[in-house]
Amino acid sequence: MASEPVAHTTSKIEVSIAPLFATPVLTFIAEEHERLNAELSRVILEREASQPAHSDPEVIGWSSPHDLSMLEWAAPAINELLGHVIHIASQMTELLDASVRHEQSLEWRVAEIWANVQRNGGSNAAHPHPGSFWSGVYYVDSGEMSDGLSGGELRLFDPRGCLPRMLAPYLRYKIPALHDAGTSISLTPSAGQCLLFPGWLFHAVNVYSGNVPRISIAFNLDPMLKGS
Template identity: 70%
Template sequence: MTPENEISIRPLFATPLLVFTVVDHRRINAELSRLILERETSQPSYSDDEVVGWSSPHDLSMLEWAADPLELLLGQVTQVATCMTELSERSSLHARQPEWRVAELWANVQRKGGSNACHPHPGSFWSGVYYIDVGDVSQGANGGELQLYDPRGCLPRMLAPYLRYSVPELHDAGASVSFTPSAGQCLLFPGWLFHAVTRYTGNAPRISIAFNLDPIIHKGS
């Protein structure tokens, strides 16, 4: 029996996850894969307690040894960030959109047993990851998925683990959402969103690039 009252349902506090496929990604991925795997064999991994696997330094040094393919990739990334961001009403420039630049980026190579512990990217409005080669990652097999955690924490599940809201958009309240990537896909999400990579059990290398973006705000004359 349904109530006679008309019910207006407004799911609140949405968290953006932007997913897009990079144009000309096959050519970009072939070049980046070659450069990153060469770097993996010649340079020690950046020290990061969160990561099981190899990664390059978390700075802008990758722009020096992978400049050409990164230029094609990052131009599209910053264009999407600009399109999807606006200045708020608190700004005197609220009619304008900020542009974006890459503040830091790094390459990741995960082989069998690799993972990335749960973490945010403090200080960044947009953070992201680009998938060059997902190795043997597939839906429900071999791990390596990106886990995105409800920023409200586990409270909804802790209070009533046997209940959930009847609105499908709220079924993930208090949980994590698993995303299975494809090569050529890029994801942008808020830097404060906790995320992780599940333990990868495939044999082929899983190769990605992570990055943070900083805004460039042009003031009017």
């Protein structure tokens, strides 16, 4: 995240440091998530037991089809969850041109949504979600990730690529906010937690080795402009 410029004095020269081009990663806990998760866990595990996995070479584990069918078989719990998600997306996005805001309003369309179940050995290869303004993941059950030994973390990659490390792998910027330049960050989520991030941000799931299913829901949101 971008921070305020930091003044650094060296000799008699004052240098102002301003980390720029931040990438937004929004995190929130869904309201009444324990009740929601109990229902979502039930319907997702029933679906896993009765339906074959969606074919996706990036995924080791079970996924439902990447479409809108989950809005039917996981209702009404999934619709309640998406209400929270769309509310946050609306609060954190605005129209660029102030003059247009009086004539049009911004709404969100769920482009696709699917469930994931990963057991011992499951993972997701690095990938983006092209064409979506916001992408996200909601954690129904974090499995055994909290022990720090079972993996399964969400891994986010520096969108600037690995160029800083390729040019000088033995150096890093003398600014704590930039120590992740050219690398990736692994986040350990908890049940009930939802993350929203730009669809262009490459992300992956580290190999999970827990014995309890890791259950998540991924989705993409597309913007729609409505006339006033």
